[in-house]
Amino acid sequence: MLKWIEGRSGWALLAALGALFPLFAGNDYRLTVMSTAYIFAIATLGLNLITGYTGQFNMAHAGFMAIGAYTLGILTVDYHVPFWIAFVAAGAVTAAIGLPLGWLSLRLKGHYFSIFTMCVGVILFLVLEKWESLTHGAVGLMGIPGPSPIGPLKFETPAQMYYLMFAFLVLGAWVMKRITHSLLGRTFIAIRNGDDLAEALGIPLMRTKLLAFIVSVLYAGWAGALYAAFVRFVGPDVAGAQNTFDMTMYMLVGGLGTVFGPLLGSIAVPWLTQMMQFLQEYRFVIFGPLLIALVIFFPHGIAGSWMAWRARRAAAAVRPVAPATLPATEAPGA
Amino acid sequence: MDVVLQQFLNALTLGGIYSLVALGLTLVYGILQVPNFAHGAFYMVGAFIAIKLMGGWGANYWVAMVGAAIVVAVVAAISERLVFHPLRKASGLHPMIAAIGLLLFLESGAQALWGAEFQRMATPYSGILEFGGLALPAQRLLIIVAAFTLMLALHLFLTRTVTGSTIIAMAQNREGAALVGIDPDRVAIMTFAISGMLAAVAATLYAPINLVYPAMGNLVITKAFVIIILGGMGSVPGAILGGLIIGFAESFGAFYISTDYKDIIAFALLVVILSLRPQGLFVQGAR
Numbered sequence A: 001m002l003k004w005i006e007g008r009s010g011w012a013l014l015a016a017l018g019a020l021f022p023l024f025a026g027n028d029y030r031l032t033v034m035s036t037a038y039i040f041a042i043a044t045l046g047l048n049l050i051t052g053y054t055g056q057f058n059m060a061h062a063g064f065m066a067i068g069a070y071t072l073g074i075l076t077v078d079y080h081v082p083f084w085i086a087f088v089a090a091g092a093v094t095a096a097i098g099l100p101l102g103w104l105s106l107r108l109k110g111h112y113f114s115i116f117t118m119c120v121g122v123i124l125f126l127v128l129e130k131w132e133s134l135t136h137g138a139v140g141l142m143g144i145p146g147p148s149p150i151g152p153l154k155f156e157t158p159a160q161m162y163y164l165m166f167a168f169l170v171l172g173a174w175v176m177k178r179i180t181h182s183l184l185g186r187t188f189i190a191i192r193n194g195d196d197l198a199e200a201l202g203i204p205l206m207r208t209k210l211l212a213f214i215v216s217v218l219y220a221g222w223a224g225a226l227y228a229a230f231v232r233f234v235g236p237d238v239a240g241a242q243n244t245f246d247m248t249m250y251m252l253v254g255g256l257g258t259v260f261g262p263l264l265g266s267i268a269v270p271w272l273t274q275m276m277q278f279l280q281e282y283r284f285v286i287f288g289p290l291l292i293a294l295v296i297f298f299p300h301g302i303a304g305s306w307m308a309w310r311a312r313r314a315a316a317a318v319r320p321v322a323p324a325t326l327p328a329t330e331a332p333g334a
Numbered sequence B: 001m002d003v004v005l006q007q008f009l010n011a012l013t014l015g016g017i018y019s020l021v022a023l024g025l026t027l028v029y030g031i032l033q034v035p036n037f038a039h040g041a042f043y044m045v046g047a048f049i050a051i052k053l054m055g056g057w058g059a060n061y062w063v064a065m066v067g068a069a070i071v072v073a074v075v076a077a078i079s080e081r082l083v084f085h086p087l088r089k090a091s092g093l094h095p096m097i098a099a100i101g102l103l104l105f106l107e108s109g110a111q112a113l114w115g116a117e118f119q120r121m122a123t124p125y126s127g128i129l130e131f132g133g134l135a136l137p138a139q140r141l142l143i144i145v146a147a148f149t150l151m152l153a154l155h156l157f158l159t160r161t162v163t164g165s166t167i168i169a170m171a172q173n174r175e176g177a178a179l180v181g182i183d184p185d186r187v188a189i190m191t192f193a194i195s196g197m198l199a200a201v202a203a204t205l206y207a208p209i210n211l212v213y214p215a216m217g218n219l220v221i222t223k224a225f226v227i228i229i230l231g232g233m234g235s236v237p238g239a240i241l242g243g244l245i246i247g248f249a250e251s252f253g254a255f256y257i258s259t260d261y262k263d264i265i266a267f268a269l270l271v272v273i274l275s276l277r278p279q280g281l282f283v284q285g286a287r
Helices: A002-006 A006-027 A028-053 A060-080 A081-108 A110-130 A156-178 A183-192 A195-200 A205-230 A241-256 A261-274 A277-297 A301-318 B004-032 B039-057 B059-087 B093-114 B138-160 B160-170 B174-179 B183-207 B217-232 B236-256 B262-276
Strands: B130-132 B134-137
Touching: A006 A028, A006 A156, A028 A060, A028 A156, A028 A183, A028 A205, A028 A241, A028 A261, A060 A081, A060 A110, A060 A205, A060 A241, A081 A110, A081 A205, A081 A301, A081 B262, A110 A241, A110 A261, A110 B217, A110 B262, A156 A183, A156 A205, A183 A195, A183 A205, A195 A205, A241 A261, A241 A277, A241 A301, A261 A301, A261 B130, A261 B160, A277 B059, A277 B093, B004 B039, B004 B134, B004 B160, B004 B183, B004 B217, B004 B236, B039 B059, B039 B093, B039 B183, B039 B217, B059 B093, B059 B183, B130 B138, B134 B138, B138 B160, B138 B262, B160 B174, B160 B183, B174 B183, B217 B236, B217 B262, B236 B262
Parallel strands: none
Antiparallel strands: B130 B134
């Protein structure tokens, strides 16, 4: 089934379900939940490129989301820049800040990279909180305008906003699918599976990792800009570790190193959270152990475990004939 | 001149606390090769246990410290068994994410049990000692003396006892240690327990001059990571030296540069140093 979903017809069905959602959502609240889920899904797609595909766990991802959000907010509120120009600038600024940070951090391997980016995340948070003349400090930036109309398309009602977020998600997922299924995507996976080997194969390590990093933070930056436009407010909390942890969970629930998995996780987990609304901020009492159990028992997430199970079943079916050609250990997403 | 001495005292206080927290982190890293992001949560749980023991049971400050150390040692040992042990053979990413799961659980658990409000811990040592025109808060002196005594004790334990040597042996060479009959599971549990104990003691020492709340460990743990990168992952002297460097950078930085940005100083230092030496300050060769 997953193979089918990952195929063209599966994506078409998902797109149709997404497009029709406002018709059966029933109320605006559900549209809002779904739109927010799409925004985080876009950022999670980015996190998955650097973490799930390239194997570098970036713990500053929410910080880059905040850079995009603040760029849009500051440009539109304090400098009255037209919305869509500010939106493009949000990506540009995120990439401009991401480039030197990526270059510095990617020289470190494994745990060092994660710890370094964790520190970058803390720096970004503290700067956003303390640099009051630029960021308005801990109070945050209020009165961010919504997206301005494009021709006849207006983005005012919850349904219109929903379709905007949905359109960006479809675009983001499509581009991500193109990247990961290209030769470039294969080089990312090669680096994840062992960068010494990848280098020996002639892959320019730093340049390839940096490319994955920049694309990844661009997703975060634009997701942040969409978030600012959707919520109409941005505070330093956007850069908080909590958001990175949330996205890590979405990515892991769905499955590392697949495009479909993070999408699934980003939509499924917020709905679960909504259903457990009564728990409010204590939801992590349940989600924390859930995350641990997932890592231990389903290290490849829903999508990956499904694929592994399919592969095992197929292998079991052919075992008496050709035991040498088992596809069972293929990496998820490969 | 007095002001400089005052900052010197602050630096030793901060450095002592940071070193204790970083020591636990570096011991666990040396044994399991896992950055334990939940270590800050152990620190936080320690402070809460001590506060509850003092407030609820009217326990003496030192009794509360021992109580907190025991409770957190047990919590850490259980975490090793339930969370990290099953992931021994997993790839680098999964234990890290499991550690985050543990952090989220402990933090929201603390919030559910004890609330999100800031709390204050009373100390029997609230006095200020006058010393040649120099005002020395008693609690700060206590922190310095206790922290460095504990570090010395840990050093003696690791180098002079057989049990301590098994930890060092396993950190140096896992297979070799197993070959000479060291039980890796036992050592891992013990290391976690010691690391939890150090975190709890650090928290109980520091809490009276700070605040207690569920997220209190986050900034401390992040700085402890900076320290063990500076000092070399898994290195005990490196953690102590790194702690002192950060303590001094922060105290004098806050005084001479800006109080607003004092929490950034440690991270900025890390960025600068890693830009020049990607393998860390005291590490021989890249890992």
